[in-house]
Amino acid sequence: MASGEQVDVIVIGAGMAGASAAAELSRDTRVLLLEMEGQPGYHTTGRSAAMYEPGYGPPGIRALTRAAGTFFHDPPEGFAEAPLVTPRGVLMIARADQSDTLDAMITEASAEGTVERLDADAARKLVPVLRDGYAVGAMLSKSGQDIDVHGLLQGYLRAFRARGGKLVTKAPVTGLTRTADAWTVETAAGTFNAPVVVNAAGAWADRIGALAGAETIGLTPRRRTALTIAAPEGVDVDGWPMTCDVDEAFYMKPDAGRLLISPANEDPEEPQDVQPDELDIAICIDRIETAFDLKVRRIESRWAGLRSFVADGEPVVGYSDVAPGFFWLAGQGGYGIQTAPALSRLAAALVLGRGVPDDIAAQGLVPEKLAPGRL
Ligand SMILES: Cc1cc2nc3c(=O)[nH]c(=O)nc-3n(C[C@H](O)[C@H](O)[C@H](O)COP(=O)(O)OP(=O)(O)OC[C@H]3O[C@@H](n4cnc5c(N)ncnc54)[C@H](O)[C@@H]3O)c2cc1C
CATH class of the missing domain: 3.30.9.10 (D-Amino Acid Oxidase, subunit A, domain 2)
Structure with missing residues (x-):
């Protein structure tokens, strides 16, 4: 993707959080996914124990994990070559x-x-x-399951590309500047513009927030x-x-x-x-x-x-209260793989100003309890 190009949404970080959210967003918008390493999933995503356990974690995490169950058991046609989960007590x-x-x-x-x-x-x-x-x-x-983490990540990246999404690796974000209605995102691989930036930078999320002049979430x-x-x-x-x-x-x-x-x-x-x-x-x-x-x-x-x-162990999902068009998708703790199929759909819906998807709301998820403002 050429430096200087404008898209609708820039997602920072191609771990499980960023890749899955980018795939969901690319159904309806032009999305650019920026990753500082040479390959997606290099950091926490590539180092997990690969478990799905709906009884693990605080209430919001449990609701998201339950809501992710259908996707894991019955992914969309062509998403993965092998089952995404196998039972593991x-x-x-x-x-x-x-x-x-x-x-x-x-x-x-x-x-x-x-x-x-x-x-x-x-x-x-x-x-x-x-x-x-x-x-x-x-x-x-x-109810525990082993997750094929590689299959899940690659499935999201494949779906993202098939929907016209662009991934740029070796692109550490070094600057974020807001003009009237867009962000200018500076990286080692060029400068890109979008009205919305999604911060899915994992352990680095507070650093990216600081570059944007957003609130700190105490990650x-x-x-x-x-x-x-x-x-x-x-x-x-x-x-x-x-x-x-x-x-x-x-x-x-x-x-x-x-x-x-x-x-x-x-x-x-x-x-x-x-x-x-x-x-x-x-x-x-x-x-x-x-x-x-x-x-x-x-x-x-x-x-x-x-x-x-963050302090309450729940993820941070929602627009910044201080930096316009800056969306947090951080704090997945020890549950970022098992929640990804639901968290990515929730994030995409909130980025686009839509309500919480019905199946996620039915699990009792309250979006205000995940919003950055709670911190
Ligand atoms: C030992 C271990 C066991 C675990 N077991 C499980 C488990 O069984 N089940 C489960 O659900 N979860 C588990 N987890 C947690 C899970 O791995 C994480 O919640 C999840 O991987 C987080 O994904 P992420 O995309 O937020 O972070 P990451 O995978 O770290 O992705 C963030 C990305 O942002 C990029 N980035 C950072 N800064 C910049 C920048 N300036 N510019 C561009 N890109 C940037 C990074 O390079 C990175 O690729 C485990 C974790 C560990 C360590």
Whole structure:
């Protein structure tokens, strides 16, 4: 796309949030998607645990996750070559000192009707390496799914291009200036103009807001580390559920024949290409070896990503109260993949001044509770 060209909407950031919103917006408008890296999805989107769990997160996130379910199970014709989701139970395990937390979790989750209480023996039937005597009880959720994150992101980018959308990579946005009725967006790949800018810059969203003279939303990027290790010799782990500590102190999940493990850390960081910390790795291995009859002999891969949160843990979706035509789509925390099919439709509707889509409103979503003004 030639420098100086005008479109209707410029979306900053080609992670899951920006790519999916750009695809939805390109149904009705001319959209330019700007990405600072050489490829979409390089930052948090490419580093997730790829889970869909409608019982996870604060109320707005849960409403969006439920509303996203239909898309995941039945995507539009031609969107993806393989199913976007496959079932993966989620087992929340509790030690004796965590029984109250487990009880409260079961009471809350039972309202949604898809969970079961298990005793330690039943939990060990599902995850045979669960250490004898470690857990006293568990909750099994049957609504969890593994998400094909690559398939989802590529599906959105394909749909975006097919609708005439343009993606420019290696285009870090360095300046945002408002004239009477449009933004001028300066990047290393040229200058572009549009009346509306969507800020989907992930961990960098407050920095982009500052360039535009918008309000700050108090976004905190938090580092989470993950590793993959070999499955125990001769054991097929593919059917195991994702197994999590009830206080979210660790999790373990089958991943293409191996095990993905994480200390579920949430360490505050500056926006950056974050790397795993040696201490996170040591803590992770210690917690996993304590809860499970497993010995971590070799780490096959390791990475870290930034989950970015505002104070109430809900995403920030809506026009700025101070910068005209500047739209926030940030703060997806640890839920930006599972919510994307609903969050992108909500964002596109609000950008275009339409109401909340009926199916999303039916899940109880209140847009004011996600608006930047609440912060
Ligand atoms: C270990 C881990 C496990 C997770 N597990 C799950 C899970 O199981 N399920 C789930 O739903 N979510 C999960 N998440 C969270 C999920 O990955 C995020 O919520 C989601 O990827 C956020 O997407 P995003 O597009 O907002 O951010 P990003 O993917 O980071 O995209 C933002 C983009 O903006 C670009 N950008 C930034 N600044 C500029 C600029 N100045 N100019 C141009 N471009 C710019 C960046 O390069 C980046 O590509 C997990 C995250 C981590 C780290």
